[in-house]
Amino acid sequence: MFRSSILCLLLFLFATPAFATEHLRLATTTSTENSGLLRELLPPFETANNCQVDVIAVGTGKAIKLGETGDVDVILVHARSKEDKFVAEGYGVDRRDVMYNDFVILGPANDPAGISGTQVAAAAFKKIAMAGATFVSRGDDSGTNTREKQLWKAAGIVPQGDWYLEAGRGMGEVLTMADERRGYTLSDRGTFLAYRDKIELKVMTEGDKQLFNPYGVIMVNPVKQPHVKVKLAQKFLDFLTSPTAKKLITGYRRGGEQLFYVAD
Amino acid sequence: MGYLFESLSTALGMILHLNREVLSAVGTSLYTSLVATLLSTIIGVPFGACVGLGRFPGRRLILTLLNTLMALPTVVVGLVLFGLFSRQGPLGSLGLLFTPWAMIAGQTVLATPIVANFVLTAVNGSDPRIMDTVLTLGASRFQAGVQLLKEIRFGVMAALIAGFGRVIAEVGVAMMLGGNIRGVTRTMTTAIALETSKGEFAFGLSLGIVLLSVALIVNLFLNFLQQR
Numbered sequence: 001m002f003r004s005s006i007l008c009l010l011l012f013l014f015a016t017p018a019f020a021t022e023h024l025r026l027a028t029t030t031s032t033e034n035s036g037l038l039r040e041l042l043p044p045f046e047t048a049n050n051c052q053v054d055v056i057a058v059g060t061g062k063a064i065k066l067g068e069t070g071d072v073d074v075i076l077v078h079a080r081s082k083e084d085k086f087v088a089e090g091y092g093v094d095r096r097d098v099m100y101n102d103f104v105i106l107g108p109a110n111d112p113a114g115i116s117g118t119q120v121a122a123a124a125f126k127k128i129a130m131a132g133a134t135f136v137s138r139g140d141d142s143g144t145n146t147r148e149k150q151l152w153k154a155a156g157i158v159p160q161g162d163w164y165l166e167a168g169r170g171m172g173e174v175l176t177m178a179d180e181r182r183g184y185t186l187s188d189r190g191t192f193l194a195y196r197d198k199i200e201l202k203v204m205t206e207g208d209k210q211l212f213n214p215y216g217v218i219m220v221n222p223v224k225q226p227h228v229k230v231k232l233a234q235k236f237l238d239f240l241t242s243p244t245a246k247k248l249i250t251g252y253r254r255g256g257e258q259l260f261y262v263a264d
Numbered sequence: 265m266g267y268l269f270e271s272l273s274t275a276l277g278m279i280l281h282l283n284r285e286v287l288s289a290v291g292t293s294l295y296t297s298l299v300a301t302l303l304s305t306i307i308g309v310p311f312g313a314c315v316g317l318g319r320f321p322g323r324r325l326i327l328t329l330l331n332t333l334m335a336l337p338t339v340v341v342g343l344v345l346f347g348l349f350s351r352q353g354p355l356g357s358l359g360l361l362f363t364p365w366a367m368i369a370g371q372t373v374l375a376t377p378i379v380a381n382f383v384l385t386a387v388n389g390s391d392p393r394i395m396d397t398v399l400t401l402g403a404s405r406f407q408a409g410v411q412l413l414k415e416i417r418f419g420v421m422a423a424l425i426a427g428f429g430r431v432i433a434e435v436g437v438a439m440m441l442g443g444n445i446r447g448v449t450r451t452m453t454t455a456i457a458l459e460t461s462k463g464e465f466a467f468g469l470s471l472g473i474v475l476l477s478v479a480l481i482v483n484l485f486l487n488f489l490q491q492r
Binding site for chain 1 (some may be wrong): 350351352356359361362443444445446447448458460461462463465
């Protein structure tokens with residue numbers, strides 16, 4: 001009895017699934033994963049190459065860090081300045097544009113700072129700061145947070161004070177927080193659409209060039225990290241920029257709305 | 265209230281229809297937690313018994329340390345092991361980060377102090393004459409130790425249950441070291457965290473209900489073993 005139970009335990013311990021298929025590690029942002037796009041986009045690639053893409057969804061800042069330490073093979077992120085730095089410092093190679101969507105400035109329906117209809121994002125930010133209206137920031141070094149900081153800089157404002165709340169959470173949590181606190185926030189459109197029915201925040205400013213949000217894919221430099229699966233990663237980059245992927249991206253709908261666009 | 269009812273019915277639906285993704289998350293949760301509990305038993309039980317029985321200098325310090333380690337924050341364990349397992353870290357060449365094994369390692373670190381502490385308390389609470397009696401009857405020290413563990417088997421079982429409870433419910437280590445990869449390292453708790461971040465609160469809560477049901481089944485099983 002005792003011996004057989006030990007045997008069972010050992011079997012159980014070593015009965016990890018055999019990894020016949022190759023795994024490609026992709027660090028990406030929560031926005032791409034949460035939008036559900038990857039579930040449409042990855043399976044055709046996985047079937048064609050008999051591999052599995054392991055998706056690690058974190059903020060852009062952390063995704064880039066994982067690329068620097070070589071813990072992933074490929075990153076798909078949205079913070080152009082950081083991406084360029086990543087490549088310039090030799091951590092990544094072969095950066096390619098994949099798709100884009102846009103950011104929106106959200107606020108409570110009663111709009112205490114009176115920004116509704118303001119076309120320029122930086123001007124809207126300035127009004128929020130002047131009115132001292134509550135603003136919830138991601139505060140997590142994500143792509144959205146990076147863009148938000150750039151906008152504050154463009155507005156000539158150093159955001160601080162009891163109206164500026166740094167949440168340090170993901171986009172979804174921040175939307176909920178901004179909604180509960182009746183504050184403003186900056187969000188990617190995809191996450192906002194996913195949350196639209198659960199919150200009362202309204203789009204205040206949209207369409208400004210400053211709110212354009214491009215996503216890039218970068219392979220981790222195999223010279224620095226010899227264990228990177230170069231061939232598979234290369235195929236992945238080719239796939240993401242192929243007509244097949246473009247069709248999947250532009251065809252992806254959530255609640256009847258298109259979330260991502262591809263550059264022509 | 266509607267929100268709670270919705271979660272409850274979704275949870276029932278998931279259990280009845282054996283949703284594949286939920287099953288995979290349940291499987292990963294159970295696998296990592298059970299292996300981690302097993303490993304922490306192998307380390308924690310002898311350690312707890314030795315500290316409980318022994319009288320040596322520094323024993324009080326070890327007791328205090330063990331008590332402190334019970335309060336070990338999961339994120340700190342995650343951070344330390346992340347540094348070890350990352351490609352940049354000393355164990356990087358093993359490629360363990362973002363695999364179930366990294367999670368098991370982290371959970372073992374979390375559960376071991378709890379198991380050791382429970383066993384230690386059980387040993388202290390046992391009749392001190394057991395060891396002496398068995399030793400006078402001609403048993404070796406090892407045999408005497410085994411006999412003692414048999415005497416305090418309820419305490420050992422409680423230690424396992426507490427250790428298992430700690431690791432199956434934690435999210436910090438699983439998220440940091442596992443990476444929440446769908447079908448590979450996604451556990452019940454990281455799935456709940458993900459659904460919450462997506463704003464699917466009702467779905468997240470239903471996963472929570474499924475997790476509790478799984479824990480209930482495991483505990484019923486352990487209870488059954490204890491009765492025998």
